[in-house]
Amino acid sequence: MRRSRKLLLALFALLLPLQAQAVLEIKITGGTEGALPVAVVPFAWEGAGAELPVAVGGVVADDLRRSGRFDPLPEGEMLARPHTAQAVNYQNWRALGTEHLVVGKARPMGPDAYNVQFQLLDVFRQAQLTGHSLTVRKGELRSAAHRIADIVYETILGERGAFDTRIAYVTERRPSKDERRFMLQVADTDGHNPHTILESKQPLMSPAWSPDTRSLAYVSFENDQAEIYVQELATGHRRKLAAFDGLNGAPAWSPDGRHLALTLSKDGNPEIYLLEVDTGNLRRLTSNRAIDTEPAWLPDGRGLVFTSDRSGSPQIYRLSLTGDRPRRITFEGSYNAGADVSPDGEHVAMVHGQGGRYRVAVMNLETGALRVLTDGRLDESPSFAPNGSMILYAAEAGGQSVLSAVSVEGRARQRLSLQAGDVRDPAWSPFRN
């Protein structure tokens, strides 16, 4: 599996032009209350040159900080910089209040690879919790750092980390008054390594990851109407999947990757259909004179939630593929739309409009309890991290569209923005195994 991923990344690098692409800037905007004190010592470099090509320790610390669950010790406050467990003076770290310590080093392995070793230590028990040695290709050091952050996160918290995953999003720039440039991009979760998947003068929308993370479905207006394409990231190969009369929108992959739920208005009204990806067979799922759109799968693949304004205002409904009548599930607020289901199937995130503000709320599917998580005015497009810990969404800040992330319990917040231009329509990838 790992090998095929490496190959995939190599192909990726070959096929995509290496243009200078703006990296999303991350700014942490929310507090770290209750976050666990941890220290990640800068990793040692045992190769030629003064230092590591990528500050691995710094990337790990940044990942942990962004999760809101950890409060890494600033480098400047460290009394020593050990690189192995043997060199650690636990008293020093205990005095600083550090509970967990990460130490490590990297060295070249031949001309094309690096070996990275690290240990996660429990300061109070003075014991190693885990230790790993990773060998990665040149250019994958950041990915190695994200994997280390994932291991640290999972070892301490008992749940899988999602740092070594990716995000897709759409950027828009206006080079002149009448000119617009849209780009569909994929980047690491910290905004680094952005790759442009597609560039267009017409709007691009609604990227959706295939469950195997190899393809994106998205909406493009390149032919003057909303059409759905599927594009393989490694090869760039793209296929037009839906271009019926009217709108073709809101693609959502079924958990087994065999179907896309989508919205078509070919029969005169926006309705939700199921499209079998290999055969193109269509099955209509909704039948109502109102708007039915924005399908999102429940993780068992047997049902969906979607937006409908059949009650007079947009609300979230749930339907099962067995054909039961859709059931309304949101009752708070005048506007609930654009749902995303948490990976464990227990929660639904949505755009929640009330009192003229549009914010992201999370509802417990079992109890119906709804919690508003964000504090913007025009928040939209919530997308769960594959471990369910955070929600990425689009917000307005200073007249610009930016991405924001919030932890599900609402503690940690951060903003990802472009220096010039809008970023929106985020979609967090599934795990890549």
Place this chain on the structure above:
Amino acid sequence: MNSKMRFLSVAAMAALISACSAPGEKKPGGGTDEKIFGEQGEQAAGEQAGAQAETAGTDAEAQALAERGEMAMSPLDDPESVLSNRTIYFDYDSSKVKEEYLDILTAHGEYLAEHPEQAVRIEGHTDERGSREYNIALGDRRAQAVKRLIMFHGVSTDQITTVSYGEERPVAMGHDEAAWSENRRVELIYAGH
């Protein structure tokens, strides 16, 4: 706005032309326009339309000019005509056409019924609030509502295409009600006008 409309309509005409011509016949510029639309005398190409607006008067005159093989003005190019109203506005989260726009849509419906060769593209748009895909669906509903009112006058479905851009193509860039009310709209785009 005007230059955008013109750009769009020229682009739409170009699309129409390429759709109509056999591969060998495709010619750049006005020659092709003449070939396809010339008989009707209605499709004054791009820049010339404005100049003609000052000299051409009534439909009859236009007809006469057309018979002499000269460029003539279509009522679609007459800024005084009710047909020059091509944008109608909607309330928040509504696809109901307001009464004040019914006369305008009647005029377009009647014009299109009388000119079965004329095509129109109906574009639905929304403001930026709320969910993007829901807004695409809402824009679609707005375009469909306008289409139904126009078709009521005996217009063929072949003459009408609809598209929704949702919130993706705002005309006003602000983030307040002044901008939003301008963006909640349907635009009628006539090929060549």
